[in-house]
Amino acid sequence: MRAVILAVGTELLGTDRLDSNSLRLTAALERHGVELRWKAVVGDIEPAIVAALGRALADAELVLVSGGLGPTSDDVTREATAAAVGRGLRSDPEVMATIARRFERMGLPMADSNRRQALIVEGAVALRNARGTAPGQRIDLDQRTIFLFPGVPQELDGLIADALLPWLGERCGAVARETVTLRVAGVPESEVEERVKPAYPEFGRESITILASVADVRVRATAEGPPAERHERLARMTERLADLLGDGLYSRREEDDLETVVGRLLRGLGRTVATAESCTGGLVAERLTRVAGSSDYFLGGAVAYSNAAKEAVLEVAPELLAEHGAVSEPVAAALASGARRRFGSDYAVGVTGIAGPGGGTPEKPVGTVHVAVAGPLATEHRRLRIPGDRERVRQYTSQVALEMLRRRLLADGAREAS
Amino acid sequence: MRAVILAVGTELLGTDRLDSNSLRLTAALERHGVELRWKAVVGDIEPAIVAALGRALADAELVLVSGGLGPTSDDVTREATAAAVGRGLRSDPEVMATIARRFERMGLPMADSNRRQALIVEGAVALRNARGTAPGQRIDLDQRTIFLFPGVPQELDGLIADALLPWLGERCGAVARETVTLRVAGVPESEVEERVKPAYPEFGRESITILASVADVRVRATAEGPPAERHERLARMTERLADLLGDGLYSRREEDDLETVVGRLLRGLGRTVATAESCTGGLVAERLTRVAGSSDYFLGGAVAYSNAAKEAVLEVAPELLAEHGAVSEPVAAALASGARRRFGSDYAVGVTGIAGPGGGTPEKPVGTVHVAVAGPLATEHRRLRIPGDRERVRQYTSQVALEMLRRRLLADGAREAS
Numbered sequence: 001m002r003a004v005i006l007a008v009g010t011e012l013l014g015t016d017r018l019d020s021n022s023l024r025l026t027a028a029l030e031r032h033g034v035e036l037r038w039k040a041v042v043g044d045i046e047p048a049i050v051a052a053l054g055r056a057l058a059d060a061e062l063v064l065v066s067g068g069l070g071p072t073s074d075d076v077t078r079e080a081t082a083a084a085v086g087r088g089l090r091s092d093p094e095v096m097a098t099i100a101r102r103f104e105r106m107g108l109p110m111a112d113s114n115r116r117q118a119l120i121v122e123g124a125v126a127l128r129n130a131r132g133t134a135p136g137q138r139i140d141l142d143q144r145t146i147f148l149f150p151g152v153p154q155e156l157d158g159l160i161a162d163a164l165l166p167w168l169g170e171r172c173g174a175v176a177r178e179t180v181t182l183r184v185a186g187v188p189e190s191e192v193e194e195r196v197k198p199a200y201p202e203f204g205r206e207s208i209t210i211l212a213s214v215a216d217v218r219v220r221a222t223a224e225g226p227p228a229e230r231h232e233r234l235a236r237m238t239e240r241l242a243d244l245l246g247d248g249l250y251s252r253r254e255e256d257d258l259e260t261v262v263g264r265l266l267r268g269l270g271r272t273v274a275t276a277e278s279c280t281g282g283l284v285a286e287r288l289t290r291v292a293g294s295s296d297y298f299l300g301g302a303v304a305y306s307n308a309a310k311e312a313v314l315e316v317a318p319e320l321l322a323e324h325g326a327v328s329e330p331v332a333a334a335l336a337s338g339a340r341r342r343f344g345s346d347y348a349v350g351v352t353g354i355a356g357p358g359g360g361t362p363e364k365p366v367g368t369v370h371v372a373v374a375g376p377l378a379t380e381h382r383r384l385r386i387p388g389d390r391e392r393v394r395q396y397t398s399q400v401a402l403e404m405l406r407r408r409l410l411a412d413g414a415r416e417a418s
Numbered sequence: 419m420r421a422v423i424l425a426v427g428t429e430l431l432g433t434d435r436l437d438s439n440s441l442r443l444t445a446a447l448e449r450h451g452v453e454l455r456w457k458a459v460v461g462d463i464e465p466a467i468v469a470a471l472g473r474a475l476a477d478a479e480l481v482l483v484s485g486g487l488g489p490t491s492d493d494v495t496r497e498a499t500a501a502a503v504g505r506g507l508r509s510d511p512e513v514m515a516t517i518a519r520r521f522e523r524m525g526l527p528m529a530d531s532n533r534r535q536a537l538i539v540e541g542a543v544a545l546r547n548a549r550g551t552a553p554g555q556r557i558d559l560d561q562r563t564i565f566l567f568p569g570v571p572q573e574l575d576g577l578i579a580d581a582l583l584p585w586l587g588e589r590c591g592a593v594a595r596e597t598v599t600l601r602v603a604g605v606p607e608s609e610v611e612e613r614v615k616p617a618y619p620e621f622g623r624e625s626i627t628i629l630a631s632v633a634d635v636r637v638r639a640t641a642e643g644p645p646a647e648r649h650e651r652l653a654r655m656t657e658r659l660a661d662l663l664g665d666g667l668y669s670r671r672e673e674d675d676l677e678t679v680v681g682r683l684l685r686g687l688g689r690t691v692a693t694a695e696s697c698t699g700g701l702v703a704e705r706l707t708r709v710a711g712s713s714d715y716f717l718g719g720a721v722a723y724s725n726a727a728k729e730a731v732l733e734v735a736p737e738l739l740a741e742h743g744a745v746s747e748p749v750a751a752a753l754a755s756g757a758r759r760r761f762g763s764d765y766a767v768g769v770t771g772i773a774g775p776g777g778g779t780p781e782k783p784v785g786t787v788h789v790a791v792a793g794p795l796a797t798e799h800r801r802l803r804i805p806g807d808r809e810r811v812r813q814y815t816s817q818v819a820l821e822m823l824r825r826r827l828l829a830d831g832a833r834e835a836s
Contacts, residue, residue: 011629013454015445018436027433036431038466040458044627048456055473072611072628106803111608131806154807211434275700275721281707282693282700285721289699292775292808300727302720303693303703309718309761313731343727357710390710 001172003029004056005039008049008068008077009151012041021066021149021156028160032168033176033224034062044068049080057084057144064164067151069134071113077148078119078137085141087122091115095126095135102133121148127163131155136163178230180238181254182219184245185403192217195244203237214392215399216258219245250406258402259287265409266297266347269416273405274343275301276314276335278326279353279369283398299343304335314338327352329370329381336374347375347408349401353384355393369397373404375412380404419590421447422474423457426467426486426495427569430459439484439567439574446578450590451642452480462486467498475502475562482582485569487552489531495566496537496555503559505540509533513544513553520551539566545581549573554581596648598656599672600637602663603821610635613662621655632810633817634676637663668824676820677705683827684715684765687834691823692761693719694732694753696744697771697787701816717761722753732756745770747788747799754792765793765826767819771802773811787815791822793830798822 005026007019022039029036037059042048049068056063068077082089096118103110117134120126127136127147132155137148147164149156184192189212196219199208203221211218221237223230242249250261266273275285285301288294304310307321316334324330336350353369360366367386372379382404386396423444425437440457447454455477460466467486474481486495500507514536521528535552538544545554545565550573555566565582567574602610607630614637617626621639629636639655641648660667668679684691693703703719706712720731725744728734734752742748754768771787778784785804790797802818804811 010627013444013457015441015448018438018441020436023433023436026431030433038458038460038470039431040456042456051477052456059469070630071608074623074627102805106805108606111606111612113608113611131810154810209434277700280704281712281716282695282703282719282721285700286698286704289721289723290809290812294699295723295777298699299724300720300722300731301700302718302731303700303707304718305707305713306717306761312762313718313720313760342731343724359713391708394708 001034001062002037002060003034003062003064004037004060006049006052006056006063006065007039007041007151008044008065009041010043010045010074012067013043019066021151021153024153024156024160025064025066025149025164028164028168030177031165032172034168034172044074044076046076046080046083049077050084053081053084053146057141057146061144063144063146064149065146066149066156069117069136069148069150071111071117071133073113075116078116078121081137081139081146081148082121085121085139085146089119090122091118092120092126092135095120098128098135099133127159129155129159130162131158138163138167177222177224178234179220179222179254180234180252182221182238182241182245182249183251183253183256183258184217184219184248185215185250185258185399185406187217187245187248189217192219192245192248195246196241199237199240199244202240203233207237208241214395215403218254247407250403257287257290258399258406260291262402262406262409263288263291263294263297265406265413267293269409269413271346271409272297272299272344274299274339274345274348275351276339276348277301277303277351278305278310278335279355280351280394280397280401281305283394284349284351284401287398287402299345302339302342310335314342325364327354327364327368327370329372329383332370332372333374333379333381336372336379340374347373347405349373349405351397351401353393353397355390355397357390367393369393369400371397371401371404373401373408375408377412377415380408419452419480420455420478421452421480421482422455422478424467424470424474424481424483425457425459425569426462426483427459428461428463428492430485431461439569439571442571442574442578443482443484443567443582446582446586448595449583450586451595452586452590462492462494464494464498464501467495468502471499471502471564475559475564479562481562481564482567483564484567484574487535487554487566487568489529489535489551491531493534496534496539499555499557499564499566500539503539503557503564507537508540509536510538510544510553513538516546516553517551545577547573547577548580549576556581556585595640595642596652597638597640597672598652598670600639600656600659600663600667601669601671601674601676602635602637602666603633603668603676603817603824605635605663605666607635610637610663610666613664614659617655617658617662620658621651625655626659632813633821636672665825668821675705675708676817676824678709680820680824680827681706681709681712681715683824683831685711687827687831689764689827690715690717690762692717692757692763692766693769694757694766695719695721695769696723696728696753697773698769698812698815698819699723701812702767702769702819705816705820717763720757720760728753732760743782745772745782745786745788747790747801750788750790751792751797751799754790754797758792765791765823767791767823769815769819771811771815773808773815775808785811787811787818789815789819789822791819791826793826795830795833798826
């Protein structure tokens with residue numbers, strides 16, 4: 001089976017936005033060995049969408065469209081698709097009722113324009129969208145199938161899982177290609193590449209890819225072929241790569257962020273955590289609490305920007321601030337132990353630093369950050385010099401803080417078990 | 419003039435890379451008022467490139483192609499373009515000499531494959547590439563023009579500056595198109611559309627676009643034509659749209675996020691702020707402190723997940739928690755006033771709610787959130803029922819909290835001034 005992906009949206013033809021939805025759709029296609037022929041972006045212009053659909057249907061059996069299902073009059077994917085396949089549109093009463101209930105629940109009046117979101121191409125299957133207003137649609141033609149998806153990424157993800165993957169599974173049989181993602185924190189990308197190099201001749205250079213973001217690296221191992229062979233190969237690759245990556249490896253699952261893994265460790269050990277942050281401004285707490293169920297182990301956090309707040313809320317001694325300055329090892333440690341006391345947690349993270357662009361000095365330039373992790377047995381500290389802008393310094397710091405906490409929890413857990 | 423952009427490269431059809439070259443080319447087009455009809459990505463497959471070029475030439479007078487000019491045998495853009503326009507390829511002796519000199523300078527032997535990079539479509543103009551081996555090419559057809567560019571971003575940038583912009587300048591005159599972005603919070607997308615509708619007949623439907631993310635909407639007004647006329651028109655559009663959007667409008671600049679605008683108001687009024695968050699887990703503090711210089715007005719925040727933390731850190735009365743539950747109007751208000759006292763700030767935001775997926779009850783389902791803003795004059799409260807997953811509930815809540823704070827600051831500022 002061959003596929004074409006179309007992204008609809010005039011905003012995607014400007015200078016500041018890329019169609020990242022196609023990556024999500026491509027991942028689904030790859031899982032089932034469907035070849036992507038080409039992909040394109042068209043504006044919210046009916047004849048342009050009609051033309052693109054015609055070309056896509058000429059080249060592929062499967063056409064995946066995202067975007068243009070919103071309520072406003074510039075959302076014309078529904079109309080264009082109906083025109084492209086020579087059918088009409090009808091209002092689906094069930095979809096209409098779902099939309100009405102949604103607005104009722106929110107206590108908002110439904111705008112007339114939302115009625116358009118219940119329009120379905122004649123003969124199409126409406127695909128339930130649990131996270132938004134507009135349903136997806138599947139239009140089966142002779143030898144061809146079109147899927148229409150909303151452009152909002154979370155809604156698209158839901159529909160890929162609920163509608164596209166099951167359909168692909170039925171049509172293309174089981175997964176023909178599988179990937180395992182190894183996630184690594186606190187190791188630079190070039191160092192990760194050096195570490196995994198020995199695996200290239202063993203498994204083939206193209207079956208291993210490395211993808212880096214801020215202080216976080218994904219190593220992806222891919223295997224193809226019949227199930228038994230593929231699983232065996234992937235298991236061998238995973239073991240070998242895990243060995244090579246060493247203690248930076250924090251998960252063997254794509255969907256595990258560092259905060260998820262830290263949360264799992266805390267839950268497993270029956271321990272709790274708190275945070276005290278200056279330059280990260282709440283980012284460490286925000287990441288820890290992104291995880292569903294984090295209220296079981298996250299007790300609370302303080303963002304202490306001013307010295308007064310550091311003293312009043314976290315009982316950092318004024319003399320410490322006066323002697324060493326707010327950005328220092330003793331203050332990071334005092335923030336962590338202050339948070340432990342204040343929130344009554346087993347562990348706490350303390351962060352203080354200069355995220356920039358202002359506030360740097362020759363001795364403490366922008367990017368200077370101190371991170372401390374306090375636990376029942378000890379308090380650890382790291383000093384960082386992080387290059388980059390404010391956002392990067394904050395992101396990098398939060399990653400280091402969580403990684404220090406992860407290693408501390410592993411070490412304490414091992415000690416307890418022994 | 420209308421244009422189509424094609425990116426060539428099998429690696430751009432995978433799951434981890436996007437065609438960002440098209441953004442650079444689009445910026446050049448926009449500067450000269452050239453309309454981008456669509457853009458597409460095709461693999462390094464000759465017939466696929468030939469087909470895409472045929473479609474592009476059917477839709478536009480200008481076709482910009484990037485990628486596939488490298489020395490290896492999978493780089494076939496040259497061959498495909500020659501086939502698409504029915505011409506041959508010839509080796510350009512001048513280009514060949516330049517390539518040979520380049521290798522000589524680097525002290526490297528020239529691989530045979532590099533000879534392919536001197537191949538030029540018959541009748542094409544070779545465009546000097548100061549930063550790489552392969553030249554660009556301009557192919558003038560009857561009423562149509564094709565540009566071939568290398569895919570390496572720095573080489574592309576050089577050729578845009580040296581070849582594309584001068585050519586566009588000659589053909590289309592000076593810059594011809596400008597955009598103003600109006601940013602709106604706390605108004606649903608469909609309601610924004612209702613509000614701006616009256617402006618469609620006045621300025622043309624296609625000159626106004628609406629772009630929504632979570633509880634945040636951008637309205638973009640675009641004007642074309644000679645400078646004086648264009649500025650005057652854009653000023654009139656901006657005034658009219660601002661009028662229609664009313665009090666939801668928080669900025670007339672694309673780059674202003676809500677936290678930036680709130681920060682500017684706090685700084686202007688010489689006021690400070692603090693936060694007390696439960697379900698948003700630090701997101702409101704994190705957003706406020708993303709802004710450079712926020713330490714001037716942001717004093718601190720608390721993330722009080724447990725009831726014990728709400729009592730200990732923010733002095734929320736235990737009776738209040740027992741009587742109304744943690745997710746209630748009185749507790750949101752107590753969190754806000756507790757943060758005001760604790761951090762000694764003029765204003766404070768209090769948030770409590772159920773982000774899900776667990777924790778919902780029939781009376782207080784997932785998505786139930788209470789937000790309070792306490793100030794020197796009054797404490798305000800809103801109850802929300804937010805549909806969607808944990809991430810959406812948190813993002814939406816933070817947006818509402820910042821928008822309530824913005825309106826409170828505006829009202830207090832106006833009262834002070836009067």
